[in-house]
Amino acid sequence: xxxxxxxxxxxxxxxxxxxxxxxxxxxxxxxxxxxxxxxxxxxxxxxxxxxxxxxxxxxxxxxxxxxxxxxxxxxxxxxxxxxxxxxxxxxxxxxxxxxxxxxxxxxxxxxxxxxxxxxxxxxxxxxxxxxxxxxxxxxxxxxxxxxxxxxxxxxxxxxxxxxxxxxxxxxxxxxxxxxxxxxxxxxxxxxxxxxxxxxxxxxxxxxxxxxxxxxxxxxxxxxxxxxxxxxxxxxxxxxxxxxxxxxxxxxxxxxxxxxxxxxxxxxxxxxxxxxxxxxxxxxxxxxxxxxxxxxxxxxxxxxxxxxxxxxxxxxxxxxxxxxxxxxxxxxxxxxxxxxxxxxxxxxxxxxxxxxxxxxxxxxxxxxxxxxxxxxxxxxxxxx
Numbered sequence: 001x002x003x004x005x006x007x008x009x010x011x012x013x014x015x016x017x018x019x020x021x022x023x024x025x026x027x028x029x030x031x032x033x034x035x036x037x038x039x040x041x042x043x044x045x046x047x048x049x050x051x052x053x054x055x056x057x058x059x060x061x062x063x064x065x066x067x068x069x070x071x072x073x074x075x076x077x078x079x080x081x082x083x084x085x086x087x088x089x090x091x092x093x094x095x096x097x098x099x100x101x102x103x104x105x106x107x108x109x110x111x112x113x114x115x116x117x118x119x120x121x122x123x124x125x126x127x128x129x130x131x132x133x134x135x136x137x138x139x140x141x142x143x144x145x146x147x148x149x150x151x152x153x154x155x156x157x158x159x160x161x162x163x164x165x166x167x168x169x170x171x172x173x174x175x176x177x178x179x180x181x182x183x184x185x186x187x188x189x190x191x192x193x194x195x196x197x198x199x200x201x202x203x204x205x206x207x208x209x210x211x212x213x214x215x216x217x218x219x220x221x222x223x224x225x226x227x228x229x230x231x232x233x234x235x236x237x238x239x240x241x242x243x244x245x246x247x248x249x250x251x252x253x254x255x256x257x258x259x260x261x262x263x264x265x266x267x268x269x270x271x272x273x274x275x276x277x278x279x280x281x282x283x284x285x286x287x288x289x290x291x292x293x294x295x296x297x298x299x300x301x302x303x304x305x306x307x308x309x310x311x312x313x314x315x316x317x318x319x320x321x322x323x324x325x326x327x328x329x330x331x332x333x334x335x336x337x338x339x340x341x342x343x344x345x346x347x348x349x350x351x352x353x354x355x356x357x358x359x360x361x362x363x364x365x366x367x368x369x370x371x372x373x374x375x376x377x378x379x380x381x382x383x
Contacts, residue, residue: 001221001242002128002163003232004048009131009158015139016125022160023121026144029114029137029159030068032194034202035175035215036108037167042081042099044116045163046091047241050124053091053161055083057117057145060104068111069136069192071150078115078146079104096163106167108206108215111194114162117145131231132185132222133159135192157191166247167215175215176251176382177243179235181259182222183302183373188359188366195367200374210383217246225259226281227274236281244292251382252289254282255299255340258363261320262310271320279327286333297381298334300325300341302373305351306362318351336381343376344369 010016015025033040042060046053058081064072082100083089091097106112137160138153178184178198186196198218205211219242223231232238235256243252257278264274286296301321304310310317329337344365346352353362357369365373 001130001219001224001232001238002045002047003130003221005127005129005131005160006231009129010125010127011139011156011160012154014141015154019125020121020123021125021127022118022139024141025118025121026140026142026150027116027118027137027160028071028150028153029162030063030070030111030135031114031159031162031165032068032199033106033110033112033165033167034108035167035169035173036106036110037169038103038105039101039168040104040106041101041166042114042162043096043164043166044089044091044161045096045128046161047094047096048126048128049091049093049122050126051122052093053122054088054118054120055091055116056088056119057143058099059115059145060102061113061115063111063113066111067192068194071138071153073113073148075148078148101168108212109202112165115145116161117143119143128161130159130221132182132187133157134186134189134196135159169213169215169248173213173215173248174250175217175246175248176253177217177219177246177249178253178255179239179243180220180255181224182220182364183258184218184220184255185222186370187222188364189370190367193367195370197370197373200371201377204374205379205382208379211379214382215248217249219243223259224256225263226256227260227277230259230263236284239285239288243289243294249294252294252296253299253338253377254285254296257324258301258304258310258321261301261317261324262304266312266314266316268316271316275320275323278324282328283333295335297336297338298328299338300328302340302344302365303351303353304363305349308361310363336378338377340373340376343372
């Protein structure tokens with residue numbers, strides 16, 4: 001999910017300097033493909049850039065030993081990426097660029113290394129990124145787009161500019177998109193281990209023939225909300241870009257709303273208004289997705305009892321969560337319901353997470369907790 005980069009998530013100096021970003025610099029990133037095929041292409045985003053994004057050269061390769069978050073690539077695997085037959089491209093403000101199709105065999109679950117070189121850099125400190133990568137990227141001065149190793153490179157746990165990898169897949173392949181917040185973005189998961197719950201769902205799906213052709217698109221960001229902008233645009237505003245315009249999407253999982261509840265004032269009037277607006281927003285999301293032939297599955301909101309910021313003394317936010325979850329389960333608006341609340345709550349204290357699932361802040365999950373979410377998705381919904 002592309003979003004505007006906050007000051008604390010910008011590339012560190014000297015890669016951000018004097019109003020320019022990545023001037024004469026190489027950026028190497030690894031991402032995971034959740035579908036296999038013989039040809040692929042990249043999407044670069046300048047959705048939030050304050051100036052055109054001038055990309056001088058791009059390559060794609062396999063990372064050394066197949067690992068995420070490594071700066072080294074497997075010898076002999078690097079291939080140049082082109083845009084309308086050219087090595088370079090300039091992405092206008094607010095736009096994206098889709099590369100030419102590249103013959104490159106991709107296996108489902110493979111980590112890919114994408115390396116970019118910007119000779120001039122972007123002439124703005126407003127840039128597009130995905131800060132919650134949970135994957136290490138590398139920055140190095142100069143042009144190293146074809147180098148197998150990047151000695152002395154600066155690591156940073158963010159993604160920049162790259163918004164998607166598309167693989168030309170065989171017949172019978174489709175995609176499920178997931179919209180959410182930090183619980184889907186993977187806060188509490190292990191850096192470079194790809195153990196967010198959508199990753200673990202994908203691992204489960206590809207182990208079974210009936211669901212092995214399902215790609216998983218993680219369109220979540222920490223701090224995101226359904227109704228109001230937070231970290232990134234609100235879900236209603238970004239639905240077209242992040243879901244409806246994505247290739248091959250036939251199913252959508254909606255697991256978002258806890259930040260709307262948690263950031264609304266803990267007063268009866270504010271919480272009632274938030275719940276009313278959330279239910280109307282879910283209805284809008286389903287209506288708009290159905291118009292594109294996409295089935296929509298609603299996931300119940302997981303507990304946050306004991307969280308310092310969201311759990312108020314009068315339990316008003318908990319009452320809102322319960323009301324929202326009851327509507328998700330019983331309204332019939334969604335094509336199916338995925339009960340994440342039931343999968344992660346403590347039976348002895350249903351307003352709190354299971355101890356083994358709690359990362360420690362009583363809101364975000366451990367890798368084990370994310371496994372519980374992945375296992376709670378009925379496989380029949382994704383056949």
